[in-house]
Structure formats: structure tokens, C-alpha cells
Amino acid sequence: MKDKEKYFNAAEINHYQQHAKGSKIKHYWAAVFENSKLEEFINDEDRNCLSALEDLSFTASADNMQVVFEFSDNPFFGAGKYSRQLILANGIPTECKGDTLKWKPGKSLVEAKPAKKQPKN
Numbered sequence: 001m002k003d004k005e006k007y008f009n010a011a012e013i014n015h016y017q018q019h020a021k022g023s024k025i026k027h028y029w030a031a032v033f034e035n036s037k038l039e040e041f042i043n044d045e046d047r048n049c050l051s052a053l054e055d056l057s058f059t060a061s062a063d064n065m066q067v068v069f070e071f072s073d074n075p076f077f078g079a080g081k082y083s084r085q086l087i088l089a090n091g092i093p094t095e096c097k098g099d100t101l102k103w104k105p106g107k108s109l110v111e112a113k114p115a116k117k118q119p120k121n
Contacts, residue, residue, distance in 0.1 A: 009036075015028070029054070029055075048075065054070050056069055064087050065088065066086075067083065069082045076103060076104060077104060078102065081099075083098045085097055
């Protein structure tokens with residue numbers, strides 16, 4: 001992958017290369033995300049979901065980037081490969097498209113949850 005250093009640090013690249021060559025490490029990708037710059041955005045439900053991430057592939061060209069996530073069955077959605085593609089214009093994302101997750105009932109991680117009522121004083 002060209003310019004992978006823009007998106008990943010040396011440790012992440014090394015881990016990916018080792019993972020791609022050998023046997024799978026349980027919860028490998030969850031650990032990668034938790035030890036990356038994305039860690040501050042990951043909550044407990046995200047961690048549970050990421051523990052089912054078995055593989056990730058990334059391709060890039062001058063006009064698009066694509067990430068393919070492969071998940072085992074989990075409490076949130078079924079097993080399978082899910083992709084996201086960013087369409088770029090001069091290196092700037094202009095469109096995002098990809099597969100739609102079929103969330104299990106009540107398990108969506110992206111739907112707004114009702115706010116809890118504040119107790120009256």
C-alpha cells in the first residue's frame with residue numbers, strides 16, 4: 001500500500017504484516033485500535049464489537065481508499081465482510097459509500113439512544 005505511513009504508525013504496520021503472514025491472534029484488531037490514535041473514540045460497546053473483527057484490509061489509490069472489515073458473528077450484527085470506500089478529489093474525501101450493516105434488534109451502535117431523564121430537585 002502506497003503512503004501507508006500517512007495512516008498508520010510503524011508498530012501498526014509491523015503488527016499488520018505479522019498478522020498477514022501467520023496465524024490469527026485472538027482480539028488482535030481490537031488491540032490495534034485500542035492502542036492507536038483512535039483509542040479516545042472507542043467506548044465499551046465498541047470494544048465488544050471490535051473483539052469480533054477478524055481481519056482488515058486497506059487499499060488506496062489517487063482517487064479512493066477502501067477498507068474491508070471481516071467480522072465473526074457477534075451480538076451486534078452477523079458475520080461477514082463489510083467495506084467502506086472514500087472517494088477522493090485532490091486527496092480530500094468527497095463521498096463515502098459502502099455496505100450497510102444489518103444490526104440485530106436493539107443492538108445498533110450508531111443510533112441515538114434516548115437521553116436519561118434528569119431528576120428534579
